[in-house]
Amino acid sequence: MTRSILLFVLAALLEIGGAWMVWQGLREHRGWVWVGLGAICLGLYGAVATLQPDANFGRILAAYGGVFVAGSLLWGMVVDGFRPDRYDLIGAAICLVGVAVIMYAPRAVDAG
Template identity: 70%
Template sequence: MCRMHTLRVIALFVLAAFAEIGGAWLVWQGIREHRGAVFVGLGVVALALYGVIATFQPDPHFGRILAAYGGIFVAGSLAWGIVVDKFQPDVWDWTGAALCLLGAGIMMLAPR
């Protein structure tokens, strides 16, 4: 597999994760933390952007893209929690995230 192809897949997953996790966080802040409709609205826009970003993945199979993205989402959510919410994952969080990333890599980067 071409290095540029691999970098594109990874970059699109990172952008999608930022949009989805950030969007969900904004909605959470708007509703649960009572920060208002602007946060909710921005979150909805970010969540829509996540859907658009996923369409740029080079693999033509929606199911594979979303299944592999699930692994990225798990690891990205932990990273977001660490940076934004000062969450401290335990060994089981790290282990689970590593397994999810391994699965995502196998699905997206395996030779076919």
Template identity: 70%
Template sequence: MTTLKSVLLFLLAAVAEIGGAWLIWQGWREHRGLLWIAGGIVALGAYGFVATFQPDPNFGRILAAYGGIFVAGSLTWAILLDHFKPDRYDLLGAAICLLGVAVIMYAPRSS
């Protein structure tokens, strides 16, 4: 259950951070306006809180592992919302990052 909770929190963090950055991008670069930017700022603020709910107490470990989630999540977001076509190196890189997340977060450790 702890691993499932952790994974779900990582996914929520990815949606908040990537979504927030995307909203700001849309508001500024695509000229969609200040409401999009404001929504992005709120989402990025929410991202900052989501990590605090991770079961592991180590900020550095959580943030390092989230980096791998961010890489894979950014590519997934780009595929789904921006119709980005990743090449095999994008996919390989994302897979390596996710493997790193698994090792950092879920490898057995002695207390």
């Protein structure tokens, strides 16, 4: 489980950071180098997702959605000075509970 969580964190850093770099390049006029670096990070995010121990693409991406929600709020706080309100925090907590249920709930071993 620790490996899986670390992979989710790395994937979040790459995807959110990559999207932020594209945003900075285009919206904040920092240039195409930022856009290109962001695109590389986004590609690396896709590669990191394949390293999850669970082999089910849909499950991994569904769970990652919750990590992305919480990570995006955290990124905004650290990088852009965003201050989430209690509803942002409650929503992020709900998403992370969903991640835990999707990824780490005990399941019967698939016999097929």
